[in-house]
Amino acid sequence: MSSPELKYCGIHSLNDLKLTSSANATYLGFIFAPSRRKVDPSEVSSWLKDVADHSKKLVGVFVNPSISENEEVLGALKLDVIQLHGEETVEEIKSVREHFHIPIWKALHHTPKTTLLMEKFHNVVDGFVIDSRVGGQRGGTGVTFDWSHIPVYLKLAKKYQKKCFIAGGITPENVQHLLSYEVTGIDLSSGIEEKNSKSLPKIQQLEERLMNHVHISR
Numbered sequence: 347m348s349s350p351e352l353k354y355c356g357i358h359s360l361n362d363l364k365l366t367s368s369a370n371a372t373y374l375g376f377i378f379a380p381s382r383r384k385v386d387p388s389e390v391s392s393w394l395k396d397v398a399d400h401s402k403k404l405v406g407v408f409v410n411p412s413i414s415e416n417e418e419v420l421g422a423l424k425l426d427v428i429q430l431h432g433e434e435t436v437e438e439i440k441s442v443r444e445h446f447h448i449p450i451w452k453a454l455h456h457t458p459k460t461t462l463l464m465e466k467f468h469n470v471v472d473g474f475v476i477d478s479r480v481g482g483q484r485g486g487t488g489v490t491f492d493w494s495h496i497p498v499y500l501k502l503a504k505k506y507q508k509k510c511f512i513a514g515g516i517t518p519e520n521v522q523h524l525l526s527y528e529v530t531g532i533d534l535s536s537g538i539e540e541k542n543s544k545s546l547p548k549i550q551q552l553e554e555r556l557m558n559h560v561h562i563s564r
């Protein structure tokens with residue numbers, strides 16, 4: 347089994363960026379939507395100048411953005427991926443694709459309709475993030491969904507040759523259980539935080555568990 351791709355999301359300070367830049371995630375996510383983790387693109391751009399390692403891929407997380415909102419962020423920051431975490435339509439996603447020509451991931455909340463939505467969006471996106479929704483909170487909830495549905499999501503993503511990240515409430519404590527589903531991507535935010543900031547001990551604990559799992563299963 348190969349190691350899943352890793353995304354650390356909700357980076358919202360220079361210190362968060364320093365900790366996650368020197369860790370093992372491929373992707374770092376920034377929230378440009380209402381959230382306690384919301385960041386300003388020009389501030390992120392200035393933090394990036396302060397970190398030694400610029401090799402991470404940057405993901406911008408948006409909720410129902412207008413093209414001008416996307417433009418404002420992409421004008422200040424070179425993003426590698428746009429993650430759409432709201433109720434964007436197929437037409438809106440197509441329009442974002444046509445404007446920006448970078449990969450688009452659609453976040454879908456785990457509900458009885460998620461697989462139908464994967465069918466609906468697969469032609470216009472490059473990947474899916476399957477996440478939990480708690481009340482009005484669209485992401486960063488720290489709450490897991492029922493993981494017994496993961497195999498169905500992975501199968502569908504594989505059929506359409508799309509990336510598939512599992513998100514929502516993943517922690518160093520439960521990641522080994524998650525790995526038993528042979529997930530292809532892991533996206534987490536709250537699980538590597540302490541007092542609302544990214545935590546080095548939690549990142550280290552998570553990555554040790556990921557490494558041990560890959561080692562054991564060879």
Ligand SMILES: O=C(O)c1ccccc1NCC(=O)[C@H](O)[C@H](O)COP(=O)(O)O
Nearest residue numbers: 355381485486487488514515534535536
């Ligand atoms: O993280 C947020 O605050 C957020 C707010 C609005 C939309 C999306 C948001 N996060 C998106 C992510 O990709 C998170 O990593 C994902 O929801 C998992 O979060 P967590 O349950 O805290 O690990």
